[in-house]
Amino acid sequence: MREAVQLPAQGLIVKYRDGAAAAELRGSDASFAARTRVMQRLEALSARSGTPLKHVRALAIGAQLIDVVETSGDTRSTRKPDLAALAEQLRQDPEVLSVELNAMMQPLLTPNDTRYPEQWHYFEATGGINAVPAWDRARGTGVAVAIIDTGIVPHSDLNANVLPGYDFVSDAAAARDGNGRDSNPRDEGDWSLAGECGRPTAANSSWHGTHVAGTVAAVTNNAAGVAGVAFGAKIVPVRALAKCGGTLADIADAIVWSAGGSVPGVPANANPAKVINMSLGGSGACGTTYQTAINTARSLGAAVVVAAGNSNVDAVNARPANCTGVITVAATTRSGGKASFSNFGTVVDVAAPGAGILSTLNSGTTVPAAESYASYNGTSMATPHVAGVAALLFQAKPTATPTEIETALRNSARVFPQACSGCGTGIVDANAALTAISGTTPPPPPPAGNVLQNNVGRVISGATGTDNRFTMVVPAGRTSLSFSISGGTGDADLYVRFGTAPTTTTYDCRPFRSGNTETCTITNIQAGTYHVNVRAYSAYSNVTLVGRYTPQ
Numbered sequence: 001m002r003e004a005v006q007l008p009a010q011g012l013i014v015k016y017r018d019g020a021a022a023a024e025l026r027g028s029d030a031s032f033a034a035r036t037r038v039m040q041r042l043e044a045l046s047a048r049s050g051t052p053l054k055h056v057r058a059l060a061i062g063a064q065l066i067d068v069v070e071t072s073g074d075t076r077s078t079r080k081p082d083l084a085a086l087a088e089q090l091r092q093d094p095e096v097l098s099v100e101l102n103a104m105m106q107p108l109l110t111p112n113d114t115r116y117p118e119q120w121h122y123f124e125a126t127g128g129i130n131a132v133p134a135w136d137r138a139r140g141t142g143v144a145v146a147i148i149d150t151g152i153v154p155h156s157d158l159n160a161n162v163l164p165g166y167d168f169v170s171d172a173a174a175a176r177d178g179n180g181r182d183s184n185p186r187d188e189g190d191w192s193l194a195g196e197c198g199r200p201t202a203a204n205s206s207w208h209g210t211h212v213a214g215t216v217a218a219v220t221n222n223a224a225g226v227a228g229v230a231f232g233a234k235i236v237p238v239r240a241l242a243k244c245g246g247t248l249a250d251i252a253d254a255i256v257w258s259a260g261g262s263v264p265g266v267p268a269n270a271n272p273a274k275v276i277n278m279s280l281g282g283s284g285a286c287g288t289t290y291q292t293a294i295n296t297a298r299s300l301g302a303a304v305v306v307a308a309g310n311s312n313v314d315a316v317n318a319r320p321a322n323c324t325g326v327i328t329v330a331a332t333t334r335s336g337g338k339a340s341f342s343n344f345g346t347v348v349d350v351a352a353p354g355a356g357i358l359s360t361l362n363s364g365t366t367v368p369a370a371e372s373y374a375s376y377n378g379t380s381m382a383t384p385h386v387a388g389v390a391a392l393l394f395q396a397k398p399t400a401t402p403t404e405i406e407t408a409l410r411n412s413a414r415v416f417p418q419a420c421s422g423c424g425t426g427i428v429d430a431n432a433a434l435t436a437i438s439g440t441t442p443p444p445p446p447p448a449g450n451v452l453q454n455n456v457g458r459v460i461s462g463a464t465g466t467d468n469r470f471t472m473v474v475p476a477g478r479t480s481l482s483f484s485i486s487g488g489t490g491d492a493d494l495y496v497r498f499g500t501a502p503t504t505t506t507y508d509c510r511p512f513r514s515g516n517t518e519t520c521t522i523t524n525i526q527a528g529t530y531h532v533n534v535r536a537y538s539a540y541s542n543v544t545l546v547g548r549y550t551p552q
Helices: 032-049 083-091 131-135 208-217 248-258 287-299 379-396 402-412 430-437
Strands: 012-016 053-058 064-068 096-101 144-149 234-239 275-278 303-307 327-332 350-353 357-362 371-376 458-462 467-474 480-486 489-498 518-522 528-550
Touching: 012 083, 032 053, 032 083, 083 096, 131 430, 144 208, 144 248, 144 379, 208 234, 208 357, 208 379, 234 248, 248 275, 248 287, 275 379, 287 303, 303 379, 303 402, 327 379, 327 402, 350 379, 357 379, 379 402, 379 430, 402 430, 458 467, 480 489, 489 518
Parallel strands: 144 234, 144 275, 275 303, 303 327, 327 350
Antiparallel strands: 012 064, 012 096, 053 064, 357 371, 458 528, 467 528, 480 518, 480 528, 489 528
């Protein structure tokens, strides 16, 4: 497995509006006038930019490939000039229809873990987090993620990614290790008998922290088990929950220690975490203890990611989900809608898959036994997806602040394919979040209500340079799909992309036609959300947009 390397673009792909430049420059078959016009434009750009350029060839789509005259003999030189700046100069030319970097593409990583195909929550377009393209950009390398939970048990799909942690459970009886706080964060089991922990029935050990840790950073591409969201990151296991749960005092100390802060009587954390995962909670106001600990962690540079809770109530009454400065996570299902158990409300920042999540576990019903795997439900399972993505972001931008991480996650989340009121800004999108943290802001989501219904026209208008954005959910089993604009006045341009919003340079379909009659016919139909943008090349009005699929 190779790390994906960001290689420089190999020139520019330029498409002109007029007929002369649209002519295919294929030797003697091209008109002399067309060839002369393109070369004149190229010479003018070379003069303005001070960079010698050359025409490489015509493309089948009617565009022209141009590149820098390379003197080193290395056609894929890493010393290419700023092609993005040249592209921006070309976009100012009113005769230019589009300019795109001739970017280098590489194979996308698909983990070979034997149960990865069951981890729909990473790769499925409808309910997943769009992790696959993100893994070719970042894997969490160099980032420590603290898991404040029940501790972890040894597991062959985790061990290589685990750093030393700490056990903050101060009650020796609840800890079941005989000595309360110590340097061993091993999960001794949180089982309880009937009548204990306020429950009328007995409960088996959950191995909750082991499951959460696997979602964050299971060893990946090892031809075994499952994959983790940030499999290049390292886990710092911090045990603060045991039999019947954990105390606020122990959890507060665990938060501060995880981020590298000082805790009386506890050795310093040699691996301060940039991300703290807290798949835990209770009812009530945040309170001074939680808030002070969280503020301390954030001041040390750690992003704190917490579960919204599993009571299907407003998370404003759930702590630490309601604390200031945390990234609060709701849970969604495979279909992209709100999980029935998930808390909701204005304190929720984003959502992530939290139903049927496969990860590492243990088969013991009380004490640890053989390692295993299992699927769990809960906002506890959604939270490590977001924590893992946060680790990817810290690799991409090590100097990022917790606020920048939260902003990137919120602003890049994709539109819910099903109703999810009070679930934050959308489902976390790993690849879009990486784009956001790099400083390139993805397109905004469509306004509420801009959802296309099958074969139902929407009449739209727009001023020059504005966008009208829509989504349309296409069910599985559809054999034909198209999007079209027609009628009205002016000049509107149609863009379509599956899974995320198109831009003027990144799209699945863009007809490149003058006027308002354009159609995108989708041949590789996928079940999920299609994003449509109608951009005003010049002002337009009374244009009809329609999305159609069959069978109905």
